[in-house]
Amino acid sequence: MEKIKILIVDDESRMRKLIRDFLEREGYQILEASDGVEAMDLFYADKSIDLIILDVMMPRMDGWEVCKEVREYSKVPIIMLTARAEERNELKGFELGVDEYITKPFSPKILVARVGALLKRVKNMDGEESIDAGGILVNKTAHMVTIDGKTIDLSVKEFELLTYFIENQKIALSREKILNNVWNYDYFGDARTIDTHVKKLRSKLGEKGNYIKTIWGMGYKFEVES
């Protein structure tokens, strides 16, 4: 199990450091952003953030806006830090999809408890995670692939290969690399075998098969759009 990654967004560096210290002591991995814009940059860059702690008052882009934008793409749990007694904001937050509130000033112990409780709560319901790549919907848990709504059948190897491609979009992948990741690391067969599987995968993906680009003399690359 990898470390759980938490993004802290607050314009006061003292506050960020405080939170960071306590959460790191709990074994979480911490990312920091000093305003909403920076937070969104980090959010887009790193798909594996598990929780966001968000201050409401920030320059450039406040917490509500960040929350709203994040919610367009993700269900990642969000904790809002608010100055007290802002009822209207709290209601607004429920609509926006805030999961928890912590009122400043707060004690670090409460922070840690809330983070733990929220992560636990979310973990039990997380379920579906399907990745969308230009109309190709891959649901890893269901082991199912849908293209424009229609389910297609893939063999296990094909499924694994597609998953590997989609999880490494826009990256040029050498045959060796593909072999090492999709096949057992101790597989020493013909690298040309990949071609065969790519062939099949392309044909099963139909017109979307051309998302798998050939990089001559090198390998393959999965990329949406022409």
Place this chain on the structure above:
Amino acid sequence: MEKIKILIVDDESRMRKLIRDFLEREGYQILEASDGVEAMDLFYADKSIDLIILDVMMPRMDGWEVCKEVREYSKVPIIMLTARAEERNELKGFELGVDEYITKPFSPKILVARVGALLKRVKNMDGEESIDAGGILVNKTAHMVTIDGKTIDLSVKEFELLTYFIENQKIALSREKILNNVWNYDYFGDARTIDTHVKKLRSKLGEKGNYIKTIWGMGYKFEVES
């Protein structure tokens, strides 16, 4: 759907009336208790309480004690009303299984929002008495399975296997995973044994047996419809 039943426990009758008024306006049915002992009496008398709002400070038996005792029997959602800044209590509450906090003084709007959010949250996770999966009705407590109204006989293992499938619908399950969950985790027998049980289960489920899909080279998946 019956009315949702909420138990309010507070020693101040003014406070109870305030909460009652706002929640009744939302369509909830309200019960009142003026201290912990009374609350427990009501709790034992009425098994169908959907949510408890609990003041911490009360004579005879305080909120923490009530919470603790209730949690020995039930997972019913509990909201705690606290005077502010009682950090230690809040932490204590997380351990005891408090679901939400509301700090006095609070606005009725917040109260209503929290109650709604909590009920919604819980509703999605509550364990139904019997689960319905495409006409297959599994009653875990009665250990009984009905298909389109007709009861069918399953052996213990078959029942456990079916339950596991149904509780993990649409998820691809490897044989290993099934083994670890349906059999004792320290069972090291033949994985093919699962096939045998799946075979029997399928045949006993009749035409609904094809809900159990084979994922070639991977395991099985339970999924309703084609």
Place this chain on the structure above:
DNA sequence: ATAATGAGGACACAGATTTGACATAAATCT
């Protein structure tokens, strides 16, 4: 106590599917 029954598990064999190799055609680079 003994026999009958049924569940749980193991296993082998046939049939089905997937996989990887190979030969050849097509494409790309220099």
Place this chain on the structure above:
DNA sequence: AGATTTATGTCAAATCTGTGTCCTCATTAT
């Protein structure tokens, strides 16, 4: 054009699943 590299069709080998059957153990009936 010549040298490489990739695409594709074909096919046998490897792998996996479905099913019938057998064995053991425990429970129930006689």
